[in-house]
Amino acid sequence: MLVLEDGRTFRGRSYGAVGRTVGEVVFATGTTGYQETLTDPSYHRQVVVMTAPHVGNTGVNGEDDESSRIWVAGFVVRDPAPRSSSWRATGELEDRLELEGVVGICDVDTRALTRHLRERGTMRAGIVSGAEAARPEDELRAEVVRHPAMAGSALAGEVTTSEPYVVRAHGDPIGRVAAVDLGIKGTTPRRLAERGLEVHVLPASSTFADVQAVRPDAVFLSNGPGDPATAEHQVALLRQVLDARIPFFGICFGNQILGRALGLGTYKLRYGHRGINQPVMDLSTGKVEITAQNHGFAVDAPIGEELRTPYGRARVSHVGLNDQVVEGLECLDVPAFSVQYHPEAAAGPHDAAYLFDRFVALIRDTQTGKDGAR
Numbered sequence: 001m002l003v004l005e006d007g008r009t010f011r012g013r014s015y016g017a018v019g020r021t022v023g024e025v026v027f028a029t030g031t032t033g034y035q036e037t038l039t040d041p042s043y044h045r046q047v048v049v050m051t052a053p054h055v056g057n058t059g060v061n062g063e064d065d066e067s068s069r070i071w072v073a074g075f076v077v078r079d080p081a082p083r084s085s086s087w088r089a090t091g092e093l094e095d096r097l098e099l100e101g102v103v104g105i106c107d108v109d110t111r112a113l114t115r116h117l118r119e120r121g122t123m124r125a126g127i128v129s130g131a132e133a134a135r136p137e138d139e140l141r142a143e144v145v146r147h148p149a150m151a152g153s154a155l156a157g158e159v160t161t162s163e164p165y166v167v168r169a170h171g172d173p174i175g176r177v178a179a180v181d182l183g184i185k186g187t188t189p190r191r192l193a194e195r196g197l198e199v200h201v202l203p204a205s206s207t208f209a210d211v212q213a214v215r216p217d218a219v220f221l222s223n224g225p226g227d228p229a230t231a232e233h234q235v236a237l238l239r240q241v242l243d244a245r246i247p248f249f250g251i252c253f254g255n256q257i258l259g260r261a262l263g264l265g266t267y268k269l270r271y272g273h274r275g276i277n278q279p280v281m282d283l284s285t286g287k288v289e290i291t292a293q294n295h296g297f298a299v300d301a302p303i304g305e306e307l308r309t310p311y312g313r314a315r316v317s318h319v320g321l322n323d324q325v326v327e328g329l330e331c332l333d334v335p336a337f338s339v340q341y342h343p344e345a346a347a348g349p350h351d352a353a354y355l356f357d358r359f360v361a362l363i364r365d366t367q368t369g370k371d372g373a374r
């Protein structure tokens with residue numbers, strides 16, 4: 001049984017591990033990419049509902065993980081494939097869910113559930129199976145309501161690397177990036193390394209001194225779980241980076257932290273953006289890109305006007321075309337920009353890959369003394 005915070009319940013069959021789990025229930029609309037979703041640390045403490053009706057068709061493989069484990073707190077699907085079919089598959093999805101202790105539920109009317117979440121917003125929910133499912137509904141719902149809400153949760157410390165590590169540049173390095181891991185997806189350092197950057201991945205608790213110790217040409221703040229309103233430490237760190245005029249790029253959580261460092265607020269979206277076909281306009285070119293997204297919070301900023309910030313002029317650079325949500329920020333007087341969506345595109349379309357090239361150009365401009373000349 002799936003028990004929502006507001007009292008609605010859905011019955012289905014056990015999928016993956018049998019037992020009990022609680023988290024924030026969110027829906028993801030990607031028709032492909034469930035392996036990337038499951039292993040994306042940004043989904044820590046979330047029960048993910050797949051709106052695609054068939055899940056597991058291509059099994060699991062040794063290439064698509066975004067981290068070393070599954071992070072979702074629970075998994076809700078309509079119709080799991082009983083047997084996978086893919087030349088890349090090394091196993092079945094359900095076996096992996098079971099192995100990693102991920103409690104899931106299938107045979108759920110995921111369309112009805114998604115419509116409910118669109119109307120009421122994301123909320124806490126629990127999945128119970130086996131002996132647990134025989135317990136009274138009231139008691140289960142009380143447990144769901146006792147679970148901490150996503151708003152106000154600081155979670156980066158629970159998913160970050162404990163030790164720094166280096167991802168080597170392809171070819172001769174053109175620069176070094178200090179990448180603070182708030183829940184980083186594995187594809188991101190690879191995309192930077194492919195462009196000649198040597199990536200030093202640092203724990204979320206890193207100080208400005210830790211960042212400087214790497215002697216970086218640029219700093220990157222990653223995606224990650226939790227409420228950006230709790231990221232005081234990283235906001236303070238980024239302010240020091242901006243003061244030092246070190247080129248900066250942020251993705252998702254990193255975009256929210258840049259917003260906060262500039263003095264903007266963040267807020268919780270009703271049901272968030274999670275999928276791989278979200279249209280976004282780059283306001284500097286007017287081009288629309290189809291993007292991969294996974295966020296529940298957003299930056300609160302006026303679109304189309306120049307912002308006055310403690311770091312000079314800034315502006316909203318990208319906007320989501322479904323709902324006009326801020327999807328990117330750009331500073332005009334310090335070398336810093338960020339996007340709310342996922343140019344690493346895992347899974348997802350590669351339309352936004354140019355942003356990594358923009359980051360490289362920003363680093364090169366700074367190296368040659370041209371920074372800030374935009």
Ligand SMILES: NC(=O)CC[C@H](N)C(=O)O
Binds near residue numbers: 296
């Ligand atoms: N993928 C992310 O970085 C998500 C950022 C933040 N946790 C949010 O939900 O909005």
